Amino acid sequence: MSNRFLIMEKLKAVAPGDKLAVIEEFSPSEGTYVNGSLIRALKLGVARYNQRKKEIKIEPLKKIKIPMVGDIIIGQIESIQSNIANVKIHYINNEKISNNFNGMLILKPEIQIKRGKEKKIFCKLGDIIRAKVTSYNNAIIHLSINGNENGVIYTRCSSCGGNVIRIDGRVKCIECGLVEERKLAFDFGKAKLK
Numbered sequence: 001m002s003n004r005f006l007i008m009e010k011l012k013a014v015a016p017g018d019k020l021a022v023i024e025e026f027s028p029s030e031g032t033y034v035n036g037s038l039i040r041a042l043k044l045g046v047a048r049y050n051q052r053k054k055e056i057k058i059e060p061l062k063k064i065k066i067p068m069v070g071d072i073i074i075g076q077i078e079s080i081q082s083n084i085a086n087v088k089i090h091y092i093n094n095e096k097i098s099n100n101f102n103g104m105l106i107l108k109p110e111i112q113i114k115r116g117k118e119k120k121i122f123c124k125l126g127d128i129i130r131a132k133v134t135s136y137n138n139a140i141i142h143l144s145i146n147g148n149e150n151g152v153i154y155t156r157c158s159s160c161g162g163n164v165i166r167i168d169g170r171v172k173c174i175e176c177g178l179v180e181e182r183k184l185a186f187d188f189g190k191a192k193l194k
């Protein structure tokens with residue numbers, strides 16, 4: 001079973017005839033049909049449930065860009081818990097995506113140990129990072145910011161929200177002067193997004 005398939009499964013890939021919902025709960029839309037009291041898939045694709053409109057539609061698989069091992073993604077840090085950052089993926093190989101993929105970035109503990117009790121900060125909430133997809137297990141996308149090209153490409157001061165400038169491997173706030181550590185990408189502050 002390929003990794004691509006595992007991700008598809010997670011995304012609710014459906015085949016023609018697959019049961020999607022009962023008509024009391026949802027309305028049929030693009031790519032679906034009604035069969036008795038059931039809404040079924042008319043074609044191969046991904047079922048999208050619009051909870052607000054109570055509508056189901058099928059998006060063709062080819063429209064869906066899936067992060068694969070080796071891909072370079074750009075995303076935003078949505079949350080950090082202990083040493084795991086949750087990254088919302090916005091770009092895959094420089095192409096903007098509209099699907100909801102989240103990646104997991106482990107902030108490696110061995111580096112923290114090397115530096116004694118002082119915890120190395122790689123990235124903070126809200127940072128935009130470039131990372132590589134290294135693996136996934138159970139459809140969890142694992143990311144790495146190792147390498148010169150990967151790391152934080154955009155950030156703001158975590159104290160006052162001001163703009164920052166790069167000073168060697170750190171950033172300094174031009175508003176309040178706070179200096180913070182980040183794992184910066186080589187093109188920090190210069191990266192252009194489409």
Ligand SMILES: [Zn+2]
Pocket residue numbers: 157158159160161162173174175176177178
């Ligand atoms: Zn500041």
